[in-house]
Amino acid sequence: MVEVVMDPARIGRLAKALAFICGKDHPTTVALQTAAESGTERDIQKARALFVKLKPGERQAALSMLSE
DSSP, X not given: OOOOOOOHHHHHHHHHHXXXXXXXXXXXXXXXXXXXXXXXXXXXXXXXXXXXXXOHHHHXXXXXXXXX
């Protein structure tokens, strides 16, 4: 998997993409939204850990939506 710098703006866009793919109530989506709002290192690490645990197809779809 490609290592990506996770700044709050990018996390917010990723949260929106994942909300479309997995739903707005999915734990990873909620963690990403929290990390985007707070910007704390702890929230970002938690969101990243949950994102990595997603199915590869879901991760790739979300990342593909960011590049468009």
